[in-house]
Each structure stands twice: as structure tokens, then as C-alpha cells.
Amino acid sequence: MKTFLRAYDLWESMEKGYTPPENSNNLTVAQMKPAKVESTNNFKCLSFLHSAVAESIFPRIVASSTAKEAWDTLQEEFQGTERVRAIRLLNLRRDYENLKMKDSETVKDYISKLLEVVNQMRIYGEKVTD
Structure with a gap:
């Protein structure tokens, strides 16, 4: 999966994680574009994770709101502590x-x-x- 996300230039977004802006109404135009790119990358990663896992595993990550959260859940589940x-x-x-x-x-x-x-x-x- 790491290779797949790297191929789409999304792995850094996965590692960094995504935090939505606290007050998106007060963002300047210069701040809106990076926030939009970060949000899009997060949901692309999350979508790829959802589509890559088996149906039996999907319920474990469906409630995750960020790709990093889903990735951490999968890592903990399959690699352990x-x-x-x-x-x-x-x-x-x-x-x-x-x-x-x-x-x-x-x-x-x-x-x-x-x-x-x-x-x-x-x-x-x-x-x-x-």
C-alpha cells in the first residue's frame, strides 16, 4: 500500500496526517488552496485504503475520518504493538x-x-x- 500511495504522491500526506482547519470561514485565499489540497489528498488516501481492504476488514476502518487514523488502525490490527x-x-x-x-x-x-x-x-x- 505504501508503494501505491507513493506512486500517486500521497504517502507524505498519509504520514503527516490531516487536521481540518478550525475556522475555515476566516481563511484567506492563499490559505484556502493548501487546505483544499491537503483535504483532497486525505480523502484520496482514505478512498484508496477503503478500496484496498477486504470486506471483512472494511468495518474496522469505515468510521475513520482521516487516512492516518485508518492506517494506524490497520497497522495496530495486523502488526500489533x-x-x-x-x-x-x-x-x-x-x-x-x-x-x-x-x-x-x-x-x-x-x-x-x-x-x-x-x-x-x-x-x-x-x-x-x-
């Missing part, structure tokens, strides 16, 4: 260290298992070099 991520990463490191090729296993199957563990480690923030 910092402590949970650290524990999962430790388990993945252990799996990586203990991974051995079985006699009945093909090289292709072994490489697939290895890449699966490495990709999971990368998802949780581990820097794995080739």
Missing part, C-alpha cells in the same frame, strides 16, 4: 537460524521457505541483506 512485533521478529529469527533442508525436499521448496521467512522478517522491520 511494538512489543508484539519484537516478539514475532525474534521468533522469525529463530526460524531462520533453525531452517535446514530436508533430504526429501527440493532446492526450490527450500528456497521458497527461506524467502517466506526472510520476507516476513522484512515486514516486521528487519534489515536482511542478500
Whole structure:
């Protein structure tokens, strides 16, 4: 999803978050344009998130009023807290260290298992070099 939002030049808007102006009636013309762009980017991001998630996940983010709020909800739901991520990463490191090729296993199957563990480690923030 990050890549998708970066492709549409929306990721910075997602990271920064969106706060609607407190008194939009008193904005000058110079202030209105950036506020409108920020609002549009927020709702584009939110729309992309709504369309990207499965129907079973959608109810969890439908009440979010900003894209950042929806993103944070999804992150908490699927990656967990910092402590949970650290524990999962430790388990993945252990799996990586203990991974051995079985006699009945093909090289292709072994490489697939290895890449699966490495990709999971990368998802949780581990820097794995080739």
C-alpha cells in the first residue's frame, strides 16, 4: 500500500496526517488552496485504503475520518504493538537460524521457505541483506 500511495504522491500526506482547519470561514485565499489540497489528498488516501481492504476488514476502518487514523488502525490490527512485533521478529529469527533442508525436499521448496521467512522478517522491520 505504501508503494501505491507513493506512486500517486500521497504517502507524505498519509504520514503527516490531516487536521481540518478550525475556522475555515476566516481563511484567506492563499490559505484556502493548501487546505483544499491537503483535504483532497486525505480523502484520496482514505478512498484508496477503503478500496484496498477486504470486506471483512472494511468495518474496522469505515468510521475513520482521516487516512492516518485508518492506517494506524490497520497497522495496530495486523502488526500489533511494538512489543508484539519484537516478539514475532525474534521468533522469525529463530526460524531462520533453525531452517535446514530436508533430504526429501527440493532446492526450490527450500528456497521458497527461506524467502517466506526472510520476507516476513522484512515486514516486521528487519534489515536482511542478500
